[in-house]
Amino acid sequence: MTAIETEAGTFQKGSAVGQSVPRKEDGRLVQGQGVFFDDVKRKDMGYLHYVRSPYAHATIESIDVSAALEMPGVYGTLTGDEVALLTDPFFQIAAPPGGHVKDYALAVGKVRYLGEPVVAVVAETRELARSAAEFVMVEYEPLDVLVDARAALAEGAPVLHEDCGGNLSYSGVWEWGDVDAAFAEADHIVSIGELHFDRFNSTPLECGGALVEYNRGTGQWTMYTNNQFPGFAAIMMGPAMRVGIDKLRIVTQDIGGGFGNKITTHPQLTVCCLLARKLKRAIQWTEYRTDFHQSMAHGNERWFQGTEVAVKADGTLLGFRTKAIDDAGAYLRYEPLGGVIWSQVAGGLYRWRNIRLEFTQAMTNKAPVSPNRGYSRMQQLWFTERVIDIVAHTLDFDPVEIRRLNFIKPEQMPYETANGCVYDSGDYPRALDMALELIGADEIEDRRAEAASRGKLLGLGIGSTLDSGTNNFAQSQLINPELQFSGNNEVATVKLDIFGEVVVTLGTTPQGQGHETTAAQVVADILHCDVDIINVRAGHDSYWNSHAGFSGTYASQFAVTGLSAVKGAADLLAADMVKLASMVFQCPEEAIELADGFARIRDNHEAALPFMALGAIPNANNAGFPDDPPTMNCRYVYRPAFEVPDKERKFGNLTLTYATQIHACIVEIDPETGVTEVVDYAAVDDCGVRINPQIVEGQVMGATAHAIGAALWESFVYDEDGNLLTPNFYDYHVPHVLDMPPLKTGAFESPSPFTPLGTKGMGEGGGGGIHCICAGIQDALRAAGGAIVTDSHNPYHRVWEMLSHPERSRETIEVTSR
Amino acid sequence: MSTTTSTTRTISVVINGTSYERDVPASLLLVHLLRDDLDLTGTHIGCDTGSCGACTVVLGGEAIKSCCMLAVQADGTSITTVEGLASDDGALTPLQQSFHDHHALQCGYCTPGMLMSATALLEQNPHPDEHEVKVALQGNICRCTGYWNIVEAVVAVGEGGAS
Numbered sequence: 008m009t010a011i012e013t014e015a016g017t018f019q020k021g022s023a024v025g026q027s028v029p030r031k032e033d034g035r036l037v038q039g040q041g042v043f044f045d046d047v048k049r050k051d052m053g054y055l056h057y058v059r060s061p062y063a064h065a066t067i068e069s070i071d072v073s074a075a076l077e078m079p080g081v082y083g084t085l086t087g088d089e090v091a092l093l094t095d096p097f098f099q100i101a102a103p104p105g106g107h108v109k110d111y112a113l114a115v116g117k118v119r120y121l122g123e124p125v126v127a128v129v130a131e132t133r134e135l136a137r138s139a140a141e142f143v144m145v146e147y148e149p150l151d152v153l154v155d156a157r158a159a160l161a162e163g164a165p166v167l168h169e170d171c172g173g174n175l176s177y178s179g180v181w182e183w184g185d186v187d188a189a190f191a192e193a194d195h196i197v198s199i200g201e202l203h204f205d206r207f208n209s210t211p212l213e214c215g216g217a218l219v220e221y222n223r224g225t226g227q228w229t230m231y232t233n234n235q236f237p238g239f240a241a242i243m244m245g246p247a248m249r250v251g252i253d254k255l256r257i258v259t260q261d262i263g264g265g266f267g268n269k270i271t272t273h274p275q276l277t278v279c280c281l282l283a284r285k286l287k288r289a290i291q292w293t294e295y296r297t298d299f300h301q302s303m304a305h306g307n308e309r310w311f312q313g314t315e316v317a318v319k320a321d322g323t324l325l326g327f328r329t330k331a332i333d334d335a336g337a338y339l340r341y342e343p344l345g346g347v348i349w350s351q352v353a354g355g356l357y358r359w360r361n362i363r364l365e366f367t368q369a370m371t372n373k374a375p376v377s378p379n380r381g382y383s384r385m386q387q388l389w390f391t392e393r394v395i396d397i398v399a400h401t402l403d404f405d406p407v408e409i410r411r412l413n414f415i416k417p418e419q420m421p422y423e424t425a426n427g428c429v430y431d432s433g434d435y436p437r438a439l440d441m442a443l444e445l446i447g448a449d450e451i452e453d454r455r456a457e458a459a460s461r462g463k464l465l466g467l468g469i470g471s472t473l474d475s476g477t478n479n480f481a482q483s484q485l486i487n488p489e490l491q492f493s494g495n496n497e498v499a500t501v502k503l504d505i506f507g508e509v510v511v512t513l514g515t516t517p518q519g520q521g522h523e524t525t526a527a528q529v530v531a532d533i534l535h536c537d538v539d540i541i542n543v544r545a546g547h548d549s550y551w552n553s554h555a556g557f558s559g560t561y562a563s564q565f566a567v568t569g570l571s572a573v574k575g576a577a578d579l580l581a582a583d584m585v586k587l588a589s590m591v592f593q594c595p596e597e598a599i600e601l602a603d604g605f606a607r608i609r610d611n612h613e614a615a616l617p618f619m620a621l622g623a624i625p626n627a628n629n630a631g632f633p634d635d636p637p638t639m640n641c642r643y644v645y646r647p648a649f650e651v652p653d654k655e656r657k658f659g660n661l662t663l664t665y666a667t668q669i670h671a672c673i674v675e676i677d678p679e680t681g682v683t684e685v686v687d688y689a690a691v692d693d694c695g696v697r698i699n700p701q702i703v704e705g706q707v708m709g710a711t712a713h714a715i716g717a718a719l720w721e722s723f724v725y726d727e728d729g730n731l732l733t734p735n736f737y738d739y740h741v742p743h744v745l746d747m748p749p750l751k752t753g754a755f756e757s758p759s760p761f762t763p764l765g766t767k768g769m770g771e772g773g774g775g776g777i778h779c780i781c782a783g784i785q786d787a788l789r790a791a792g793g794a795i796v797t798d799s800h801n802p803y804h805r806v807w808e809m810l811s812h813p814e815r816s817r818e819t820i821e822v823t824s825r
Numbered sequence: 826m827s828t829t830t831s832t833t834r835t836i837s838v839v840i841n842g843t844s845y846e847r848d849v850p851a852s853l854l855l856v857h858l859l860r861d862d863l864d865l866t867g868t869h870i871g872c873d874t875g876s877c878g879a880c881t882v883v884l885g886g887e888a889i890k891s892c893c894m895l896a897v898q899a900d901g902t903s904i905t906t907v908e909g910l911a912s913d914d915g916a917l918t919p920l921q922q923s924f925h926d927h928h929a930l931q932c933g934y935c936t937p938g939m940l941m942s943a944t945a946l947l948e949q950n951p952h953p954d955e956h957e958v959k960v961a962l963q964g965n966i967c968r969c970t971g972y973w974n975i976v977e978a979v980v981a982v983g984e985g986g987a988s
Contacts, residue, residue, distance in 0.1 A: 036933030039867015
């Protein structure tokens with residue numbers, strides 16, 4: 008079994024951890040006193056507006072900025088040709104062929120998706136910048152357009168990046184166990200023609216943007232921005248801009264939602280930096296909503312073709328084989344990491360021991376993809392859940408029983424999967440039972456009959472899902488063995504300042520997850536003081552010295568990486584405080600305890616030093632000590648114990664923790680319109696130790712809402728010319744309050760044995776709602792022709808088609824039995 | 826086309842009890858007057874199409890989207906923004922307190938708009954039921970919470986208890 012170090016459980020819960028402590032962040036946010044990037048202003052700053060490509064694929068024949076530059080109040084422009092002189096292409100994660108992509112901050116010579124930034128214009132006001140952009144003359148020569156990744160590798164397909172010799176960015180075969188033997192042993196082989204996971208993203212309400220200043224004397228840029236993975240942005244930008252990382256100061260405070268979509272803003276930030284230097288003024292860039300929809304980080308669209316599932320007569324699942332085709336969009340900004348990240352959850356929650364998946368990723372004339380809540384695992388989990396429900400439907404197994412039969416069992420935890428990932432803890436049957444009870448599954452047939460009496464089709468769906476968190480970045484080496492990334496880390500500092508203030512800094516970039524609150528809860532319990540006296544600085548600042556290469560907020564890891572760093576630093580500070588008190592009282596350290604906001608002698612509570620005295624001594628009152636008093640300024644780097652996986656076998660542990668979510672829903676379909684209404688919903692979460700149950704529940708709720716939207720309404724739809732048909736909130740319908748079903752939540756805790764606090768990351772939710780709504784629709788359609796749900800996105804017209812032609816989807820499923 | 830910023834007009838408007846007189850371009854949106862000229866940055870922008878409600882303020886007792894109104898159209902009106910809710914000593918309104926107690930916000934970007942829509946509702950209907958709250962908030966998008974806790978927070982205020 009893959010070796011994992013078990014962290015000793017040194018943490019003792021006090022009065023803060025485990026409580027729904029009201030959030031520290033709320034005070035400023037409910038009063039409009041948050042500071043989002045767009046709230047930061049500088050004298051004489053210039054507003055940036057992008058001239059964007061009106062074509063999905065075209066060569067740039069000429070660019071003329073002269074008319075724009077002549078307009079009073081226009082400060083300057085930047086073109087792709089200048090960018091190509093001033094910078095090198097961004098580092099590519101991919102090995103060849105994808106590694107040959109040349110990605111610059113602005114289009115150079117060619118545009119590859121509609122909305123791609125071509126020229127940046129800076130002016131005195133945002134309205135003027137927008138107007139001046141209209142006067143930039145760009146001549147294009149349109150090229151044939153590729154919008155379907157399935158056609159990307161066909162002979163004669165339009166090629167986006169000539170240097171790559173085609174549109175393939177990555178391909179690899181992932182096989183574990185003995186797949187042929189599993190199929191030989193099977194009593195049934197279920198074949199599924201094609202499954203499609205749709206393109207959407209979580210559309211944070213705040214779009215991208217930055218206020219960027221350049222200090223000419225030091226050559227250092229400061230970016231007040233909402234990038235959610237500053238460590239990654241700096242790694243991308245430094246070499247491209249030919250400067251050291253320390254020249255790139257990234258500052259965030261409040262971020263208006265991220266969901267992964269704000270990880271890959273490094274091209275736009277680079278443009279802002281170049282212009283701040285060129286124009287000798289601060290640059291303000293705020294993305295418009297349509298800009299965001301056209302160009303910012305769509306989620307991965309994926310097909311699964313030619314799937315075959317090996318099933319025993321009793322319903323035991325032995326293995327599957329499939330071909331995944333992933334659409335990366337026009338550039339590889341975080342890709343092809345999606346080509347490995349799915350394998351954290353290759354078999355979902357099930358004991359599939361024999362798996363073969365051929366992964367192919369292609370580039371198309373659509374917006375670049377990059378992480379979106381549930382990144383790449385959500386697609387795989389949707390696949391495993393679809394497979395289960397299609398197998399159940401086809402072979403007439405109960406969807407609940409086939410899950411129970413094949414779930415990894417609680418007594419098998421920690422469980423090593425077929426590809427060497429280690430599921431740390433969990434109790435899937437218990438979570439499923441809770442979800443079924445909350446949704447009232449016992450009465451489903453009564454409800455089905457009642458709905459039928461109203462002319463409605465009613466169905467129950469289950470979505471079992473995982474939230475794998477705390478990446479081992481060495482998994483990147485499974486798609487590109489030359490990469491030099493591995494492990495993970497996060498940093499925190501905790502110090503006791505001169506008047507006794509406890510000050511915490513983090514490397515993370517929270518976007519609503521309540522890091523200030525949960526970090527304070529952990530520190531308060533370690534220092535044995537009130538949570539109110541812990542001051543956690545808001546946001547991220549590269550100049551705080553509390554960050555490392557993987558710092559940021561992404562991929563469900565704060566409760567492990569961030570809080571373990573906080574715990575480590577707070578433990579160091581507690582030791583410092585005890586040591587200083589022992590020096591003052593001239594007693595052994597063992598005689599000192601921290602309690603009630605004091606360091607005191609255990610047996611003599613009168614001999615007590617308040618935090619203020621402890622803070623003052625090293626900082627301002629340190630004469631007369633025979634030895635140096637401790638600094639009271641502690642920095643800790645948390646590093647989970649990871650190994651580099653076996654690159655040949657693609658085998659090893661890729662993430663530290665696996666939180667469970669089981670979702671269940673009841674849907675009603677109007678057979679006359681195809682409209683699906685989610686009428687009841689339940690979500691059960693097990694993320695190990697919960698630092699703040701209310702915050703955890705809030706994350707479950709948010710993930711549920713995103714999933715419902717993606718399942719029914721949200722889609723980035725392109726026409727054959729590469730025009731995005733859903734570029735705003737009119738056409739891209741996100742759930743409104745009246746769309747939301749009644750929700751019941753449940754939770755229990757299976758502490759992680761691998762993390763210092765027993766916590767697991769849990770922010771993404773694994774797309775459980777998409778899985779369960781697809782299952783619910785399929786269940787509801789059983790009484791109306793028995794169509795099979797083969798798409799993750801099921802708007803009324805797709806459901807209507809399934810009602811009208813149920814045979815079309817049924818014909819894509821075949822069973823071979825012996 | 827060309828910019829129309831040369832066409833300006835003097836407006837006076839009362840915001841959170843303070844009178845302002847400003848020369849504004851005819852094309853200036855009310856939300857930009859608030860954010861850029863008066864530095865009342867609590868009012869946010871999320872969509873540019875009047876869809877999301879992050880820019881909601883209360884004007885003459887009605888919740889309106891300040892991205893859908895020109896600054897000149899606000900001449901002579903009285904406006905409350907999120908900055909005008911809590912009292913000068915920092916005491917939160919029952920609605921703000923209820924948002925805090927019910928975890929009705931995560932990133933906080935939609936929150937000012939939600940608070941202003943709900944404030945207008947509660948002034949007109951002090952005891953709204955769940956459906957009435959949902960109808961009043963249907964023009965406000967939140968991408969973090971799924972709305973459940975927001976609805977609960979507003980209903981709780983109407984029932985007379987913030988928690």
